[in-house]
Amino acid sequence: MLTKRIIPCLDIKDGRTVKGVNFVDLRDAGDPIELAQRYAKEGADELVFLDISATEQKRKTLAELVFKVAEKLNIPFTVGGGISSVEDVDILLKNGADKVSINSSAVKNPDLINELVAKFGSQCIVVAIDAKQIKDNWIVHLVGGKVPTKLDLFDWAKEVEKRGAGEILFTSMDNDGTKDGFANEALDRLSSELNIPIIASGGAGKIADFTDTFKEGKSDAALAASVFHFKEIEIKDLKTALKSEGIPVRI
Amino acid sequence: MNLVIIDYGAGNIQSIKFAFQRLGINAELSNDSKVIRNADKVIFPGVGEASSAMKKLLASGLDVIIPDLKQPVLGICLGMQLMCNSSEEGNTNGLGIFDTEVKRFRNAVKVPQVGWNKIENLESDLFKGLESDFIYLVHSFYAPKAKETIATSTYGIEYSAALQKDNFFGTQFHPEKSGNYGAKILENFISL
Numbered sequence: 064m065l066t067k068r069i070i071p072c073l074d075i076k077d078g079r080t081v082k083g084v085n086f087v088d089l090r091d092a093g094d095p096i097e098l099a100q101r102y103a104k105e106g107a108d109e110l111v112f113l114d115i116s117a118t119e120q121k122r123k124t125l126a127e128l129v130f131k132v133a134e135k136l137n138i139p140f141t142v143g144g145g146i147s148s149v150e151d152v153d154i155l156l157k158n159g160a161d162k163v164s165i166n167s168s169a170v171k172n173p174d175l176i177n178e179l180v181a182k183f184g185s186q187c188i189v190v191a192i193d194a195k196q197i198k199d200n201w202i203v204h205l206v207g208g209k210v211p212t213k214l215d216l217f218d219w220a221k222e223v224e225k226r227g228a229g230e231i232l233f234t235s236m237d238n239d240g241t242k243d244g245f246a247n248e249a250l251d252r253l254s255s256e257l258n259i260p261i262i263a264s265g266g267a268g269k270i271a272d273f274t275d276t277f278k279e280g281k282s283d284a285a286l287a288a289s290v291f292h293f294k295e296i297e298i299k300d301l302k303t304a305l306k307s308e309g310i311p312v313r314i
Numbered sequence: 315m316n317l318v319i320i321d322y323g324a325g326n327i328q329s330i331k332f333a334f335q336r337l338g339i340n341a342e343l344s345n346d347s348k349v350i351r352n353a354d355k356v357i358f359p360g361v362g363e364a365s366s367a368m369k370k371l372l373a374s375g376l377d378v379i380i381p382d383l384k385q386p387v388l389g390i391c392l393g394m395q396l397m398c399n400s401s402e403e404g405n406t407n408g409l410g411i412f413d414t415e416v417k418r419f420r421n422a423v424k425v426p427q428v429g430w431n432k433i434e435n436l437e438s439d440l441f442k443g444l445e446s447d448f449i450y451l452v453h454s455f456y457a458p459k460a461k462e463t464i465a466t467s468t469y470g471i472e473y474s475a476a477l478q479k480d481n482f483f484g485t486q487f488h489p490e491k492s493g494n495y496g497a498k499i500l501e502n503f504i505s506l
Contacts, residue, residue, distance in 0.1 A: 065431045065469055066448065103493070108430055134332050139450055139491045159328040161452075161491060184362035184392075186426055186452040187326070229426050229452070258421055260428045283424065313430040313448040 066311045067277050068108040068284035069298055070262065071291040073098055074115045075144070078128060080292065081115070096131055102291065103138045105298040108313055110136070111164070111232070111286060113191075114144025115207060126158045133159020141189055143232075147171075149178055156183060164189035164232055167205045170212055170219070173226060180227035189262075190228040192220060194249075195236040201249055208236040216249065217256060224257050231257070232286065234264040242268025242290070250280030262286050270296060270304045277310045315504060317341045318353035320380070320393075322370045327359050330390065333490035337501055347379045354385055355504060360392030364416070364455070365404025367392055381409050386506045387482050394477060394484030395455060403455050412477045412484065414460035423470040426454040431467045433475045433487065438464035440476065440483055442502050447495045449475070449487035456486065 073080045073095050080095050099110055112132070114125050129142055142155050143164030152163050169176050169190050179188045193208050194201045194216040201216035220231055233253060235246030245263045253261045260283035263276045267287035276282045290296040302312045317334060319327050321343040334341045341357065342349065350356060358380060360367050371377040380387065380397075389397045398408045401416035408416070419425045430448040433441075441464070449467075456473040459466060467475035467486070477484045483503065489496035 065427055065429050068429045130328075133329055134335070137333065137336065137491065137493050137497060139452075139488070156326045157328060159326065159332060161326065161329065181363075185454065186361060186428070230428055258424050259426070260424050284429070 064311050066108070066313045067282070067305065068262075069106070069273070069301060069312070070109045070111055070284050070286040071098075071102045071107050071298075072111040072113060072264070072286045072288045074113050074288060075125065075128065076115060095128060096135060098292070099132050099136050099140070102298065103136055106302055106314070107138065107298055109138060109284070110140040112140060112142045112144075113164070126154050129155055129158040129160050143189070143191055147175070149175075149182055152179055152183060156187065162187040162189050162229070164191045166191040166193065169223065170203065170205060170214065173222065176223060176226040176228055185227050185229040188228050189230045189232055190223040191232040191234065192216060192223070193234045193236055204236055208234075208239070217252060220253055220257055224259050228259065230260045230262060232262040232264055235266060238266030239264070241266055244268065244272040245276040245280055245282070245285065247276055247280035250276060250282050254281035254283075260284065267296075270301055273301060274305060274308050274310065277305065278308070315339055316352070316354045317357070317504070318350055318355070319343050319357040319359060320350060320376065321345050322367075322374055322376055326361060330357060330359055330490045333497065333500055337497060337504070339504065345374055345376070347375065350376075350379060351383065355506070356383055356385060356387045358387055358389040358393040358397070360390065360396060362392060363404060364392060364395060364401040364408075365406035368396060368404075368406045368408065371396065371409075377409060381411055384481060386503065388503050389482070389484035390490070391453060391486060391488060394486055395457065397477070397482060397484050398457050401455060411482045412457065412460060412462045412479055414457050414462070414474070414477070416455050416457050418455050419470060426452055427469045428452045430492075431469060431475075431487075433465040433467050435466045436464070438476070438478050438483070439506060440464065440478065440499060440502050442505075444495070444498060444502075449485075449489070449492040449496060451487045453486060
């Protein structure tokens, strides 16, 4: 049986791991390679490296860091942040990334998804979507949640799937940093309307939040940062608790 | 140990190279038929789309060289799929080493399958000393159970997680990304 994935996210800025509260006010939480290895050892199923400064600063790649991580890490990892071309992806994959995630560049140029899928395959293309609830609608946002678009989350997610993306990483801007749980209603709707894996992001604060997102949100994977970086939740404890709730996990 | 990873432009081979590096083995990347034929062990990787990968094999003549190899060969993911008779992905023929047809998962499950699943019914020296455990997979197509099946996994249906015919081995999963357990499988391959 396929297990539910626990994915620590390492937000990277200037080669260091950071985690912002609602994406502002960054805190330093360590060396990415050291953290990556620690997470692999503790039972993380996968890692995500996001260069959160990339979109604004137009940073092209994290190739050097990716190479060093790939050298040490024996579990899969995804790299995102500022990826806007076939060439960007090519460099990251060649340096050892297993998957890449694209966000703003896909919204600006949706054909990029098709181009990447045609060249590299669906299995390594993750589309990250940041969205915020405005009145009754979930609206896709760009630049770390600062810039609203006209896109509806569910319409965009369906288009992303149609264009061939292998997975969707959905971050609720309303939940991110609150430690009050994931956006399970929206996640559940995504899972029922789409047939590709959905990674839940934004809002993890306690173990029950993970249980809820797998049970109520039907999420295939759950991503979190600070609760892991600051050892508020140990992955081992988390997985033991999930297992006791009947959720399939790799232990 | 002369280990060669076939480099035919289909996907990320750096992680496979690194996985062997962690085992203290320096793998050579090559698409040269002579280098491949002379290797002690051969890795046949592959990610991406089946029909375009097959075209690359045909263009380079590797479609003839690979089935003719006598040393242990390990196909990984798409590499394994291309060693089968055919694939529904792009309706392409394969190398015909494993007598089975690669199919797409039906939509009763999410496609692709991404993540860690269990391999069971282990029946090969590739899994020597190993019990059933979790491995990492990412794939939309699968090889059904066949007479060459040496490990199974279940995602909606039970399928071949690994295949073997004589000196040819194939894993649908990524041993290079399957933690310490995957590393042990690669070590076993090296020891064959």
